[in-house]
Amino acid sequence: MPELPEVEIVARLIGGAVTGARVASTLAPGVNALKTFDPPLHALDGSCLAGVSRRGKHLLVQSDAGLVLLIHLMSAGRLQLFGRRAGLRDRTSRVLIRLEDGRELRLREFGTKQAAWAKLLRAGELEADEALATLGPEAWPDPPPFLELLGGEARPLHSLLRDQRVIAGIGRSWVDEILWEARLSPYKRGADLTAEEASALRDATVARLGGAIDAYAATLSLPLPDRLPLPLKVHRHEGEPCPRCGTRLEAVHFEDYVIAYCPACQTDGRVLKDRRLSRLLK
Numbered sequence: 105m106p107e108l109p110e111v112e113i114v115a116r117l118i119g120g121a122v123t124g125a126r127v128a129s130t131l132a133p134g135v136n137a138l139k140t141f142d143p144p145l146h147a148l149d150g151s152c153l154a155g156v157s158r159r160g161k162h163l164l165v166q167s168d169a170g171l172v173l174l175i176h177l178m179s180a181g182r183l184q185l186f187g188r189r190a191g192l193r194d195r196t197s198r199v200l201i202r203l204e205d206g207r208e209l210r211l212r213e214f215g216t217k218q219a220a221w222a223k224l225l226r227a228g229e230l231e232a233d234e235a236l237a238t239l240g241p242e243a244w245p246d247p248p249p250f251l252e253l254l255g256g257e258a259r260p261l262h263s264l265l266r267d268q269r270v271i272a273g274i275g276r277s278w279v280d281e282i283l284w285e286a287r288l289s290p291y292k293r294g295a296d297l298t299a300e301e302a303s304a305l306r307d308a309t310v311a312r313l314g315g316a317i318d319a320y321a322a323t324l325s326l327p328l329p330d331r332l333p334l335p336l337k338v339h340r341h342e343g344e345p346c347p348r349c350g351t352r353l354e355a356v357h358f359e360d361y362v363i364a365y366c367p368a369c370q371t372d373g374r375v376l377k378d379r380r381l382s383r384l385l386k
């Protein structure tokens with residue numbers, strides 16, 4: 105599940121390796137992955153890649169032909185660079201950018217869902233694309249004050265921080281880490297934040313996302329593994345002792361995600377109702 109830190113390190117490492125390389129040919133084996141047809145993907149052929157950057161959880165592969173391939177990895181997509189071309193039987197291939205030097209930039213997707221997508225846009229049309237136009241401010245490195253951002257919102261922090269229109273880059277993994285770092289309940293409403301809590305939450309956001317990027321920068325290199333080793337302390341650690349206070353970490357299970365938290369650090373000792381259990385009892 106790539107979020108801001110994972111997408112950022114992919115942009116840095118792959119951008120550093122492909123900038124200046126010339127595109128030999130392109131191919132979109134994923135039937136549903138390429139969401140645009142004008143300009144055609146082949147408009148990239150013959151151009152040079154001009155860099156890879158990140159916006160929220162999106163990747164932007166720039167070409168000197170004035171085109172940008174905007175990519176969203178969703179939950180199971182990966183952008184990887186290979187020394188040679190993919191076999192035609194590689195079912196994970198969605199969009200292939202073959203470079204003249206023999207390497208291949210590959211948008212892949214694991215699992216059965218086809219959710220990852222790419223759009224080839226003219227640079228001048230990029231900002232108007234709804235995927236970017238609706239994004240809130242970047243969660244890292246310098247988001248606006250959180251009292252301003254979240255203070256008027258009745259929704260709980262866990263949902264607000266994952267809403268890309270409110271703040272861009274945070275998903276189901278890092279939201280747990282950030283709320284734990286700030287010692288705030290996932291269910292606290294934005295409107296109930298004190299100035300001090302809002303400031304602590306902003307600090308925690310910048311620190312945890314930045315810390316993850318630093319950890320990746322120190323340990324990862326190309327070729328990137330299929331699964332990045334997420335430096336998580338709380339998310340996916342339910343049942344284990346809280347790294348801060350030793351209390352058992354609890355979790356609330358939803359259909360497609362899990363909220364993990366420390367009752368002692370975040371909810372005044374209260375163990376939140378498990379939605380999975382309440383469904384069974386209906």
Ligand SMILES: [Zn+2]
Nearest residue numbers: 346349366369
């Ligand atoms: Zn704790």
